Amino acid sequence: METMVTSKLNVAVVGTDTGVGKTVVTAGVVGWLRAAGYDARAVKPVQTGHPPDDDAGFVAAACGTHAAATCGPRLEPALAPAVAADVADRTLEYSAIRGTCETERDRDGPCVIEGIGGLRVPLADGQEVIDLVADLGVPAILVGRSGLGTLNHTALSVAALRRRGVAVAGVVLNQYEGSTTAERTNPEIIEDMTECPVYALSPVSMETPEDVVAGVREELPVEQLLQTVASAEADGNEVSRNPTEFES
Numbered sequence: 154m155e156t157m158v159t160s161k162l163n164v165a166v167v168g169t170d171t172g173v174g175k176t177v178v179t180a181g182v183v184g185w186l187r188a189a190g191y192d193a194r195a196v197k198p199v200q201t202g203h204p205p206d207d208d209a210g211f212v213a214a215a216c217g218t219h220a221a222a223t224c225g226p227r228l229e230p231a232l233a234p235a236v237a238a239d240v241a242d243r244t245l246e247y248s249a250i251r252g253t254c255e256t257e258r259d260r261d262g263p264c265v266i267e268g269i270g271g272l273r274v275p276l277a278d279g280q281e282v283i284d285l286v287a288d289l290g291v292p293a294i295l296v297g298r299s300g301l302g303t304l305n306h307t308a309l310s311v312a313a314l315r316r317r318g319v320a321v322a323g324v325v326l327n328q329y330e331g332s333t334t335a336e337r338t339n340p341e342i343i344e345d346m347t348e349c350p351v352y353a354l355s356p357v358s359m360e361t362p363e364d365v366v367a368g369v370r371e372e373l374p375v376e377q378l379l380q381t382v383a384s385a386e387a388d389g390n391e392v393s394r395n396p397t398e399f400e401s
């Protein structure tokens with residue numbers, strides 16, 4: 154399959170919640186792009202829960218170079234950025250956060266912006282994660298859980314992104330094992346509900362950060378996913394494809 158990825162591919166990897174796998178998917182996408190010869194870089198607009206949380210550090214380690222990721226302000230409280238800033242008596246400025254992401258978006262090479270928690274997470278100055286994604290004008294990949302409960306979270310998140318004019322290039326149902334009826338039926342139901350391409354990412358080895366890149370590349374059709382991103386970015390529309398074949 155000819156790679157349609159352009160050197161200027163930009164995408165936001167957002168989630169239905171915190172802890173759903175945005176960093177794992179980001180590491181896999183950036184790792185795939187860098188292995189394909191693109192100077193791809195992830196940007197974490199704000200990192201809270203730091204330490205120990207360090208998403209940019211994880212992506213950099215997974216890709217074997219600090220050039221693979223960068224991070225905005227880091228705050229210690231494991232809370233929404235606006236709340237963490239309040240608790241830690243720090244000041245966050247939305248314009249600065251947005252400016253950093255715009256600089257990364259406009260540099261040469263693909264840019265992968267990772268969200269913070271889910272979409273309605275307060276960032277700064279009354280702005281939320283979804284406002285940043287909309288302001289950056291890039292398509293999104295939505296990462297969600299695979300099991301019971303994800304229909305609601307995923308459909309609500311896709312609707313919120315669309316209401317803001319954000320093209321949803323695909324949904325990644327993470328840690329998919331197909332071990333429950335909900336898991337097995339969710340991908341096609343979500344495709345019907347959202348008309349988004351749905352990709353299932355199985356559990357991958359987290360032994361080392363590098364394992365994650367190899368695992369995601371093995372489990373996720375990254376090239377196909379990035380082609381839907383490239384199409385969505387090129388014409389701002391969303392792409393749909395034939396219903397996914399999942400054993401049920």
Ligand SMILES: Nc1ncnc2c1ncn2[C@@H]1O[C@H](COP(=O)(O)OP(=O)(O)OP(=O)(O)O)[C@@H](O)[C@H]1O
Nearest residue numbers: 168171172173174175176177269270328355356357
């Ligand atoms: N496909 C996977 N296979 C195995 N473990 C996974 C997978 N995806 C996520 N995990 C586990 O879930 C944890 C949380 O994933 P991740 O850090 O990517 O979530 P996140 O959405 O980026 O969270 P945050 O909102 O804090 O940024 C990982 O540290 C890992 O332990």
Ligand SMILES: C[C@H](N)[C@@H](CCCCCC(=O)O)NC(=O)O
Nearest residue numbers: 171200201202231232233269270
């Ligand atoms: C601490 C977590 N890791 C995450 C913050 C998640 C905020 C969730 C807020 C909420 O939805 O209740 N921070 C981050 O992704 O930088």
Ligand SMILES: [Mg+2]
Nearest residue numbers: 175176208267
């Ligand atoms: Mg993360």
